Amino acid sequence: MPVITCVEDFRRLYRHRVPKMFHDYAVSGSYTETTLGRNEADLQRIAIRQRVGIDVSGVDTATTMAGEAAALPAAFAPVGMLGIQRAGGEILVAKEAEAFGVPFILSTMSMCSMEQVAEATGKPFWFQLYVVKDRDFVRDLIHRAKAAGCSELVVTMDLPVLGQRHRDIRNGLSIRPDLRNLLNIATKPRWAMQMAATPYKTFGNVIGHAKGVDNLDSLLTWAAESVDPSLNWADVEWIAKEWGGPVIIKGILDPEDARIGADMGARALVVSNHGGRQLDGAASTISSLPGIVEAVGDRTEIIVDSGVRTGMDIFRARSLGASGVLLGRAMVYALGSMGQEGVSTLLTLLQKEMRVTMALAGKTAISSLSPSDVTCPADWTSRDT
Numbered sequence: 001m002p003v004i005t006c007v008e009d010f011r012r013l014y015r016h017r018v019p020k021m022f023h024d025y026a027v028s029g030s031y032t033e034t035t036l037g038r039n040e041a042d043l044q045r046i047a048i049r050q051r052v053g054i055d056v057s058g059v060d061t062a063t064t065m066a067g068e069a070a071a072l073p074a075a076f077a078p079v080g081m082l083g084i085q086r087a088g089g090e091i092l093v094a095k096e097a098e099a100f101g102v103p104f105i106l107s108t109m110s111m112c113s114m115e116q117v118a119e120a121t122g123k124p125f126w127f128q129l130y131v132v133k134d135r136d137f138v139r140d141l142i143h144r145a146k147a148a149g150c151s152e153l154v155v156t157m158d159l160p161v162l163g164q165r166h167r168d169i170r171n172g173l174s175i176r177p178d179l180r181n182l183l184n185i186a187t188k189p190r191w192a193m194q195m196a197a198t199p200y201k202t203f204g205n206v207i208g209h210a211k212g213v214d215n216l217d218s219l220l221t222w223a224a225e226s227v228d229p230s231l232n233w234a235d236v237e238w239i240a241k242e243w244g245g246p247v248i249i250k251g252i253l254d255p256e257d258a259r260i261g262a263d264m265g266a267r268a269l270v271v272s273n274h275g276g277r278q279l280d281g282a283a284s285t286i287s288s289l290p291g292i293v294e295a296v297g298d299r300t301e302i303i304v305d306s307g308v309r310t311g312m313d314i315f316r317a318r319s320l321g322a323s324g325v326l327l328g329r330a331m332v333y334a335l336g337s338m339g340q341e342g343v344s345t346l347l348t349l350l351q352k353e354m355r356v357t358m359a360l361a362g363k364t365a366i367s368s369l370s371p372s373d374v375t376c377p378a379d380w381t382s383r384d385t
Contacts, residue, residue, distance in 0.1 A: 002338075004345055007309045010333035018336045019185045021171040022084050026332045029276035030163030035284065036276030039307030042284040046316045047375040051362025059355045063366040065324045066126075066152055066248060066268050066301060071101035072351050073314055073324035073366055076331050077305055078128030078154065083111025085336040086191075087198035091120045092340040093331060098123040100347045105154055105326070108141065109223075113204025114148045124151035128250070130159060131235055132226035137210045142242045144205075152267065153243045155236060156274075158251030160229045163278040176216060233260060240264070248303075253288050255295035258302075268301035268323070275306045275328055286317065287380050290371070293321030311353025318366060319373040 002013055015023055029036025063073045076097055082089040090112040097104035098121050106117055108130040117125060127145040131138055145153060172178050177185060185192055195201070206222070207213055213222045240247050249261045250270035261269050271289050273282045285306040293302055304317050305326035317325050327346075334342035358364065361373055 004338075004342075004349065006349070007330045007333060007346070010330070010337050010342060010346065013337035014333040017188060018085055018191060019177075019181065019188050021168075021173050021177070021181050021184070022081070023336075024167040024171055025081070025165075025173055026079075026085065026329060026336070028165045028167040029280065030165055030278055031280035033276060033280070035273055035280050035282045038284040039273070039276055039286070040309065042287050042377075043307050043309075043313045043316055045377045046286065046320075048312065048315060048319075048357065048361055049373050049375065050360055054362035056359040056362060056364055059358050059364050061351055061354050061358070061366060063324065065103055065303065068103055068151065069101065070103060070324060072347065072354060073318050073322075074308075074347075074350065075103035075126075075303070075324060075326055076105060077326035077328035078105040078107035078110075078126075078156075079328055079332060080107045080109035081111060082107065082332070082335070083198075083200050084195075085332055086339050087194040088112060088200050089335050090117055091200070093335060093343055094121045094125055096340050096343040096347065097125070100344070102347065103152075105152075106150075108205055109203060110205060111203060112200045114145055114150065116200065116204055118148040118150075124149045126150060126152040126154055126248070128154040128156060129239065130156055131228055131231050131239070132210075133228045133230075134211060134226065138239070139242055140209060141205065142239065144209075146243070152248055153239070154248040154250050154270070155239055156250045157231065157236070158253075158272065158274050158278050159227060160231045162227055163274075163280065165277065174220070233264070236261075236264060250305075252292060253282060253285065255291045258292040258295045262296040262299040266300050268303055269296070270326065271302060271304040271322070272326075273306055286320070287376075289317065289320050289322060290376065290380075311350045311355070312357050314350065314354050315357045315361070315369065316374055319369045320371060320376075 061072050063070050076093055090110045094104045094117050105126040105128050107128050127150040213219050246265050246267035248268045249266045251272050252258050252269045253273055258269055271285045271292055273285055285304050289304050301323045303324055304322040308325045309330055314325050334346035
């Protein structure tokens with residue numbers, strides 16, 4: 001067994017265990033990958049205030065996210081094709097999230113369907129919704145999520161068009177690999193054997209449900225043509241009505257948009273730039289967080305994603321006003337390298353890092369964290385309008 005001390009250890013192992021085109025799909029950002037780099041770098045620029053002489057014998061990382069109990073201020077982000085990283089990946093992560101006590105968000109573009117995940121788990125999970133041109137299909141997804149017992153609906157707003165990822169084009173990313181990729185897959189026998197044996201080989205939320213999509217070939221055509229540039233706030237109002245209650249809005253990076261979401265009564269807002277995979281050149285999520293928190297006040301909950309790799313990062317985000325973070329690439333690295341055991345190790349590792357950080361910062365409860373516990377770079381300015 002490899003010795004895992006941090007997320008970077010998972011990343012190195014992941015690189016060797018998953019086929020190159022699927023590895024690159026997960027790690028890449030759009031165009032120059034500038035925003036991808038900013039997400040991680042800006043977190044490291046935030047200094048944590050060290051305190052001493054305080055009794056920290058009872059540090060507790062428990063909190064709530066969107067009203068649900070969480071053993072750690074973190075949830076697993078929705079990641080498309082998670083079941084390609086590891087056979088049955090969505091179910092493996094959902095099971096571990098349930099066992100540890102953190103939320104799990106299933107992507108519309110998952111390999112396992114929402115019904116299959118619900119059948120395999122005992123706790124409600126959240127469902128992430130991509131809004132495509134076929135609104136009948138969108139309505140069907142919403143009602144299927146309700147029927148599957150999903151507790152929250154997360155609406156992704158930052159995908160009206162697709163950002164280009166150069167690595168995917170160079171690799172010829174496809175569910176049907178070409179000869180070059182088949183040769184690479186041959187060097188990953190463990191991955192190949194698990195994928196050959198799993199029953200979860202198709203996009204369970206889409207194939208057989210979207211109009212005219214009954215196999216992988218038709219799915220590829222549908223996916224390329226279904227992204228909807230007309231997506232707007234009126235669609236969110238319609239979605240909330242179909243859902244029957246407030247939704248979580250993901251993809252907020254500007255205070256003005258945050259105010260609109262809060263005015264609409266969103267359950268929570270996710271400060272997100274899609275992990276640097278959409279608008280290249282956008283600000284990092286952590287640098288955008290303070291202005292968004294200031295803009296919405298206590299009218300709705302704020303969650304943040306992108307670039308989180310350590311318990312120290314979770315501490316930074318929580319101190320700046322987020323109720324918690326979403327774990328995307330860190331989860332992929334752990335799952336792809338070691339399966340469900342890797343996901344368990346990841347959560348245990350992050351919780352330990354969080355506890356140590358809280359103790360050395362003189363904190364014993366998540367609720368006590370505040371902006372005074374960190375120092376942001378002097379060159380950060382509010383983009384409030």
